[in-house]
């Protein structure tokens with residue numbers, strides 16, 4: 001099976017390069033590769049796909065700067081809303097399947113129980129709106145697909161809350177973190193490994209055939225916490241593992257109103273992962289167990 005992976009250095013793309021390797025030939029392209037693939041440029045998308053002619057396209061690239069998207073909404077929409085539709089069209093043209101990632105930020109955040117795939121959406125910011133439009137474009141085109149909504153992604157590479165907190169905890173005596181937004185932090189490696197399992201369970205030799213199981217799935221770690229709760233565990237586990245000195249920093253819980261940002265974020269965006277378990281028997285560990293596993297990896 002020939003898999004075109006879009007993205008090379010992003011948090012999820014980096015992990016996918018390894019996780020997908022057993023499933024076939026992985027061609028990973030980004031804006032700097034040969035051929036280059038720039039999601040903001042429809043011609044580069046179409047040219048690369050027609051040249052590679054993959055059996056499966058996995059799109060792990062996106063415009064992910066949530067606050068900056070409020071200023072750069074046109075670019076965010078080109079990458080997150082228009083490009084996925086073009087990917088789906090090209091997938092259909094070359095007979096390929098498409099796996100694409102979306103976000104918990106498509107939900108309004110006024111719920112109190114985990115959001116299911118078919119719950120009403122209502123993004124609170126430009127990034128969320130752009131990602132939702134991308135999902136809808138893929139469904140509209142009708143190529144065999146999975147849209148995998150994940151949340152609060154972190155890992156050892158890239159820009160993420162874990163690495164930001166580790167830096168701030170080394171630099172500052174006090175780190176103030178919002179305690180009124182709830183979600184499920186999800187380790188990038190587990191997203192990649194679950195994706196590989198989904199591909200394996202949906203492929204027959206070189207063909208990606210999800211059949212009736214195609215569609216949208218939530219794929220996040222279990223449990224829930226606030227950003228402050230996440231930061232507390234990062235501090236505890238990192239000290240425990242000797243990644244931070246014992247006497248560094250103190251954490252203070254604050255309301256979102258004390259941490260103003262250009263983009264509004266949902267107050268509650270926990271995802272229900274039941275559909276993934278029902279259809280594929282896959283379940284990711286709880287977020288705090290996954291955080292420990294991820295930090296174990298920092299030692300090497």
Ligand SMILES: NC(=O)C1=CN([C@@H]2O[C@H](COP(=O)(O)OP(=O)(O)OC[C@H]3O[C@@H](n4cnc5c(N)ncnc54)[C@H](OP(=O)(O)O)[C@@H]3O)[C@@H](O)[C@H]2O)C=CC1
Nearest residue numbers: 010011012038039040061062064101103150151152153158
């Ligand atoms: N990060 C998170 O917390 C969450 C992410 N998601 C979704 O998961 C997916 C993976 O996200 P994640 O791994 O965190 O992403 P990252 O922010 O780590 O990386 C984004 C990647 O997209 C690439 N990219 C940006 N613009 C373009 C472009 N115009 N053309 C080609 N590539 C581009 C970047 O490439 P370059 O190196 O060239 O900049 C980078 O490799 C995305 O769909 C995202 O929306 C969902 C929920 C949470």
Ligand SMILES: Cc1cn([C@H]2C[C@H](O)[C@@H](COP(=O)(O)OP(=O)(O)O[C@H]3O[C@@H](C)C(=O)[C@@H](O)[C@H]3O)O2)c(=O)[nH]c1=O
Nearest residue numbers: 064066103104105151152153161164176177178227259
């Ligand atoms: C750095 C920092 C952030 N915060 C707050 C701001 C914000 O409400 C929250 C998280 O900040 P971040 O900028 O890391 O998170 P954010 O960019 O909103 O993360 C989101 O990214 C996109 C791509 C997604 O799809 C979402 O699932 C989610 O992971 O923490 C503090 O309270 N104190 C701090 O020192």
Ligand SMILES: [Mg+2]
Nearest residue numbers: 064065066067
């Ligand atoms: Mg961010």
